[in-house]
Amino acid sequence: MKDIxxxxxxxxxxxxxxxxxxxxxxxxxxDTAESFLPVTDxxxxxxxxxxGQTVVNLFFEASTRTRTTFELAAKRLSADxxxxxxxxxxTTKGETLLDTLETLQAMQxxxxxxxxxxxxxxxxxxQHAAPGVAVLNAGDGxxxxxxxxxxxxxxxxxxxxxxxxxxVAIVGDILHSRVARSQIHALKDLGVPxxxxxxxxxxxxVDVETLGVQVSxxxxxxxxxxxxxIMLRLQRERMGxxxxxxxxxxxxxxxxxxxxxxxxxxxxxxxxPGPINRGVEIDxxxxxxxxxxxxxxxxxxxxxxMAVMAMILGTRNANPEVHGERS
Numbered sequence: 001m002k003d004i005x006x007x008x009x010x011x012x013x014x015x016x017x018x019x020x021x022x023x024x025x026x027x028x029x030x031d032t033a034e035s036f037l038p039v040t041d042x043x044x045x046x047x048x049x050x051x052g053q054t055v056v057n058l059f060f061e062a063s064t065r066t067r068t069t070f071e072l073a074a075k076r077l078s079a080d081x082x083x084x085x086x087x088x089x090x091t092t093k094g095e096t097l098l099d100t101l102e103t104l105q106a107m108q109x110x111x112x113x114x115x116x117x118x119x120x121x122x123x124x125x126x127q128h129a130a131p132g133v134a135v136l137n138a139g140d141g142x143x144x145x146x147x148x149x150x151x152x153x154x155x156x157x158x159x160x161x162x163x164x165x166x167x168v169a170i171v172g173d174i175l176h177s178r179v180a181r182s183q184i185h186a187l188k189d190l191g192v193p194x195x196x197x198x199x200x201x202x203x204x205x206v207d208v209e210t211l212g213v214q215v216s217x218x219x220x221x222x223x224x225x226x227x228x229x230i231m232l233r234l235q236r237e238r239m240g241x242x243x244x245x246x247x248x249x250x251x252x253x254x255x256x257x258x259x260x261x262x263x264x265x266x267x268x269x270x271x272x273p274g275p276i277n278r279g280v281e282i283d284x285x286x287x288x289x290x291x292x293x294x295x296x297x298x299x300x301x302x303x304x305x306m307a308v309m310a311m312i313l314g315t316r317n318a319n320p321e322v323h324g325e326r327s
Contacts (some may be wrong), residue, residue: 004126012312014135017144017185026189030154032307033300040302041074049314050079057083058100059138060116065274066148073305079110079313089258097121098128105130106313110313112136119143119178122173134312136220136305142176148273149182151304153190156228156295159269164191169222169265170213171198171234171254172281175205179273180232184211196216198222199254214253219254223264229280231272250280257283261291269293 005014018026039045053072059067067083074081104112111134112294114122119141126135138144157163168187174180174197187195188211196214197204209215216222223229234250256270270282270292278284287294 015308016122016137018146018149018182023189024202029307032153033303036306038301046076046078048078049310050077051295054080055111056109057113060086068307069301073302101221114139117134127268144182146182147305148179149181149186151301153186154304155300157295166192167194167226168228169196169226170230173203174199175203196222208260220264225269229268229270252303256286
């Protein structure tokens, strides 16, 4: 996977997973995102870096935050953006992923941003993409969601500074979470010394300890003294059987409330990839309380996605022959 993501000089050509990228490249992405953050405060929220290039958002799963922040990121880099309505596309008539890719590539697309319900879909696109066409994984099945992990790391770095001193707890549906996998790989490579996963046994992968995390089935023990709490959504759409008690029982044991926050992690900040299920995984007062970084995560997602797009496509305008590789 690492080889297909990087070119011969070790620079990004696709972003499919955080696994194997290493601290140096991950830090470069975060530093680049830092440079794009002030664009949000400009009167004209655009830079001309990707002018004349085309980005296609190809989402086979529903999304609000991810799709819109990718769209804003591309537009703020001055790219042309096409949002594909997959439900109204030829895939509903039996067209394969490969046919869809070939058709859109014939329109001289420079980058695909892909979200798909099947693990490995983004990797498949990257393997079959023409030279000079980039693929960004916006979430594939239970496998990976690299830009979410990157924006989480970026938000943490801005809020807490030195990541190498943090204790992080990831709580909830670890088994079905592509976000959790990407977060664990990214945070470990960035030097976070202690990562805990807190969940019922039925919502943990059998090999989770091989990722180098501490496992807890008890909320109080899992959150004891942590600096960061990342709450995950219960992904019922990916659950093949009855893996949980009722929502009320789950909230009693694993929901984050003001009381549990004060008792178990008095200095911890709260993070969460959307959407938010209030009263199921997190209390409303906690979700948008003073210790919550959730809205900052959304804001920072634009800068991080700008950074990734810029690092992959940003040299093209200085080298127009790149487009000729596909002619």
